[in-house]
Amino acid sequence: MTDNNKIAENIKYDAIKTEQKQRKIWDDSKLFFTGDIKKDTKKSYVLEMFPYPSGRIHMGHVRNYALGDVIARKNHAQGYQVLHPMGWDAFGLPAENAAMERGEHPGKWTYENINVMKEQLKLLGFSIDWSREFATCDQTYYKHQQRLFIEMFEKGLVYRKMSKVNWDPVENTVLANEQVVDGRGWRSGALVEQRELNQWFFKTTYFADDLIDALEGLNEWPERVISQQFNWIGRSEGLKFKFDLTHKFGDFNGLEVYTTRPDTLFGASFVAIAADHPIAKELAKNNADLEAFINDCKQSAVTAEALDTQEKKGFNTGLKVKHPFDDTWEIDIWVANFVLMEYGTGAIFGCPAHDQRDLDFARKYGLKVTPVILPKDADANTFAVENEAYSGDGSIYNSDFLNGLSIDAGKRAAIDKMVSLGRGEATKVFRLRDWGVSRQRYWGCPIPMVHCDTCGAVPEKIENLPIALPEDVTFDKPGNPLDRHPTFKHTKCPKCGSDARRETDTLDTFVDSSWYWARFCGLNPDAPTDLEGVNHWLPVDHYIGGIEHAVLHLLYARFFARAMKLTGHVNVSEPFKHLFTQGMVTHATFKSEDGKWVNPADVTIDGKNIFETATKKPVIMGAVEKMSKSKKNTIDPEYIVSTYGADVARLFVLSDSPPERDVEWSQAGVEGASRFVNRVYALFAKHALQSKTPVNETPNDADGDALAIIKAAHKAALNVTNAIDRFAFNAAIANMYELLNFLRNFDGKDDVKIINARGFALSVFARLLQPFTPHLAEEVWSLLGNDGFCVKAPWFEADLKYAIDDEVVIPLQINGKKRDELKVPKGSEQDYVLELANSSKAADIYLNGKTIRKVIFVKDRILNIVVSD
């Protein structure tokens, strides 16, 4: 053992101290300050979904921001000008709850949390430009949001109406449709009630067609997000037309219905309306039985499972309509529990033969079932529908002028006829509704509108913005503190100057996060966006966050991009070019025998015995689940950072699983990452004992081991770069482990050429490490004798001359089974390889006495000889 090695044995990497030192240097030199736009430099806008300031950061944040940081840092090294900002999604209910509990102002709680979390994020060494930080509860942010609201109002994208709303009785506020999951509030989990309230709406449906069409262009989005949005917007194309009532009823002489199957009109056997359809309501006034039925419908279940099993029920109103294509044909109108007022026109015609739901209904009430679509190869005289509706392809029959047509042609013909009769028109219907944004809460962006008895709802003047939240509020009573505030409500009409009432509802907090990506492009004090900034930086090149926002946030942000384009604040209609949705951080869960959750850190696993370390009481292992406080299976990132260092925390959350999948937190995995960091440091430190001269370019006089080292470095650079580009960070890290393992074979070797080659390989290695373990990378970068920052050193581009081996081992297959390996110079031709194969051991055994029928040769890949006896 050389002296150097003896010294090296004692080399210990002090991650905690080194990381503090490095971060201070980065801060002092404003390393990640974006600065003014550099027009002649490639740009990269990397954005992770900004956090809600709940108190402390959790592992999910670490993974989210570590992912983005890899891309941002690699782009830095590649010479891009990078925009990598951070802010706070800071309005919302938890702050009000905290205010109630502590008697503090929600703003105080929020800003305190922001301070704590910002310090925690800084500990992790992310390459964030903190100079662009803002919180959505900053007046300097929501002021502009109020302006956007007013301008959208002026463009007709905002309106107010009385509407049935989803009322969350726990949060005491309204929820958007998207925020109701299985009939429950998405956050509170409370059963949602229906209430009638006057609400502000964003006209998301105005862009419905474009929101769905443009999905096709989002080819860097995950397929499942695209399909979720597609289903959510839910466009259907069909026919809206009017039935005539046989007898006028009150003010009603007709009934409008919507159908996607106008081709089956001659199979109609009933018409059904929703329980809250105006005709049903009117009828119920003089019909107690119907009233009872309607009330019954209203109370029916809201959950998915219940809907599934719920029986179809109807009430025959006694009213009838005439068939639109045959005056003499009369059809009963039923009120049915499965017809929704919110979709289409709230009324349908039922064709039981070709719709399962209609068939169930018809069978229950003994209604006629007339097939009008004849499957190919079926006999018109014998084809019948029993208990399964036929929804497949076929040709139309039993249908007068539609007979013989295909389904598509029949649809067109029926629509054309309906149009020529003046009874209807082709119509698109969307599942997507307009976005109700009024919330009866304090801690949100005030809606900048004024209600005047003469002028109606009038927007506040832009120069009066922000409409600021008053500070002197209390949370001791239920309801909205703004509404009961002594002065906030009282104002003058911006139009006529007379006494008026200020709107006291605030905006849904999803509004706040719908445009922050645009604000980051430049903190213009005078307008929502900086035009030069948005024109340069948008769209976001990489947007990274959780899959739980697949519909809500991402749909709203796409809507806002369109609205802001219309109002002249951005030039894109799609905000995010590449979307990446990362998996969760999970951890084992444990429960004590009395059913209480036990923190995994307090559990000892000794063979089959699992017990609480302190008390020795047995515990039961539960499922691996998303880290959550309630299940006590969280790991505090700050604890990991202070024990193992930020690099280890970052490395682990990226190394164990592909980023789009869940990663399971494990102590052993963390220790593995920590070993890696220490070994890497030791490798560099030992080298530094022998040389302090940086070798940043490929040495050209190497041979033997030195050449092998150089090749390994180039190969690693090629593989790691490719892996990062396809977001396979776990594979990138595996490649770095391989490089480490290889280079360790040459630890301490004192041959000059080896030292030189190793110095070069380490220079490459440091640069590959930089996006993943930046503190370590910068430290070892200077150990190699470099001035300046590793992150500023050019990203190492592999030379294929070195990265690709000049000798390859290819399999020799006989009849498709591998029988031997052949070492051949790269690019060897078939003749040469075949000759080599003939002299191999395998040839003796498998080729002797056989007839060669075919030879398959793929250069540098494989030789396969097909033989027979």
Add this chain to the structure above:
RNA sequence: GCGGAUGUGGCGGAAUCGGUAGACGCCACGGACUUAAAAUCCGUUGGGCUGUAAGGCCCGUGCCGGUUCGAGUCCGGCCAUCCGCACCA
């Protein structure tokens, strides 16, 4: 019910273009160092059969089938798990 994704050793996973399945890590086991342990370092590690040994053979990527000289990868059909939507007319 509809739509989407996934399925590979004891575990997490790799295999980028149809061409050596199991890289890399974890766990486990053996060894070195140590009074001892931890740490560290060096090895072994898909299953089975066979051989004194070097080695050889068979099986193997959820299941069944197909295309191909060759399939984890492509095609058809199942099964399982997860996610989303769901009386949407």
